[in-house]
Amino acid sequence: MMLRQRRFLPNLSLLMAFDAVMRCGSVTAAAQDLSLTQSTVSRLIQTLEAQLGRPLFRRDRRRLIPTEAAQRYFRDVSAALDMVQRASMALIANPDGGTLNLAVLPTFGTRWLAPRLPHFLSANPGVLVNLATRFARFSFDAEPFDAMICFGQDDWPAARHLRLFDETLTACAAPGLLADRPVRGPRDLDGQVLLQLETRPTAWAAWFAAQGAEPPPAAQAMLMDQFSMMIQAAISGIGIALLPDYLARTEIAEGRLRPILREAVPGPGAYWLVWPPEKDDLAPLRAFRAWLATQAAAGAPLPSPGACG
Incomplete structure (x- = not known):
């Protein structure tokens, strides 16, 4: 089994903040979606960018404009979060059986x-x-x-x-x-x-x-x-x-x-x-x-x- 490297596995809270900003179109809307403050969401985005070693957004006054790299990253992150959610739902709904x-x-x-x-x-x-x-x-x-x-x-x-x-x-x-x-x-x-x-x-x-x-x-x-x-x-x-x-x-x-x-x-x-x-x-x-x-x-x-x- 391949050893997973921590650098390439951001904390779930960082990925959910990124996913919410991309889906909702703004930090304000993302904060409402996640029941967090705007400052908390902004800090999570900055932490994710620091861990990845590259910016995901361009800052234009108070707006965050996603880069092309962020758009590609969002597609994969969103699919991964959906998969985790689906697996969790299946485990809760059917803990003793298999799922197809x-x-x-x-x-x-x-x-x-x-x-x-x-x-x-x-x-x-x-x-x-x-x-x-x-x-x-x-x-x-x-x-x-x-x-x-x-x-x-x-x-x-x-x-x-x-x-x-x-x-x-x-x-x-x-x-x-x-x-x-x-x-x-x-x-x-x-x-x-x-x-x-x-x-x-x-x-x-x-x-x-x-x-x-x-x-x-x-x-x-x-x-x-x-x-x-x-x-x-x-x-x-x-x-x-x-x-x-x-x-x-x-x-x-x-x-x-x-x-x-x-x-x-x-x-x-x-x-x-x-x-x-x-x-x-x-x-x-x-x-x-x-x-x-x-x-x-x-x-x-x-x-x-x-x-x-």
């Missing part, structure tokens, strides 16, 4: 994972799962996550991969829209608004190919960044949604949307659990991997329609 910090795609998390998660928690008492949403890839070295459920291919750099299931796609529209403009074949989508997820640029091409057709030239694409937004837009009659089949089934069963042409056609990617190799032996992650593999392999159905919200 999981990043997940927003709609997948709410519509596929959340309804099934009580089963995992009941089978693994003492394990706490912290969830946060992420759209894009990140570095596990820079983010406080043990794993992520993502979509795409098995090409996350320096990570382990567990394939959950391939995505299949079903096109859906509101009953009222289909009553006005029936769809009996791919060409009937000409001139329709096709709702497109930003992260699935080839999804509609894959869907039309599975129908044995080319995308109609007059179709209009409307970009969305989340499936939940796309679903609401389709329910409102704005256009036709192309949804993962596990999402479409719920909306179809409840009558909010109707499927168009061939359902559950192959999509351009799969869902994966990814994690850094150094977390292989993390007990909560081992348990979660085993449970998740079982759920995916069994094609575990959703709870009764409407249970996912």
Whole structure:
């Protein structure tokens, strides 16, 4: 284990004062945030600068203007303080069990994972799962996550991969829209608004190919960044949604949307659990991997329609 050098580990009170000044924009606001006097906060900042051997702020009358170095330092210090706080909260809330910090795609998390998660928690008492949403890839070295459920291919750099299931796609529209403009074949989508997820640029091409057709030239694409937004837009009659089949089934069963042409056609990617190799032996992650593999392999159905919200 590397020996930690005191010079590079400022006292927590110094770091919290620095963090507060950077967040609040002034010594006065930082003092209020920390319930300290302005003179105390100023003294803590000066002590931190002395320990680091360089100024973090330019003094302009009574204002502190952060240097570029201070801006970089703040990003790392803020992330470190967040990590310490999260670890402390997890220890207090769950002193006898393990904690899994999981990043997940927003709609997948709410519509596929959340309804099934009580089963995992009941089978693994003492394990706490912290969830946060992420759209894009990140570095596990820079983010406080043990794993992520993502979509795409098995090409996350320096990570382990567990394939959950391939995505299949079903096109859906509101009953009222289909009553006005029936769809009996791919060409009937000409001139329709096709709702497109930003992260699935080839999804509609894959869907039309599975129908044995080319995308109609007059179709209009409307970009969305989340499936939940796309679903609401389709329910409102704005256009036709192309949804993962596990999402479409719920909306179809409840009558909010109707499927168009061939359902559950192959999509351009799969869902994966990814994690850094150094977390292989993390007990909560081992348990979660085993449970998740079982759920995916069994094609575990959703709870009764409407249970996912």
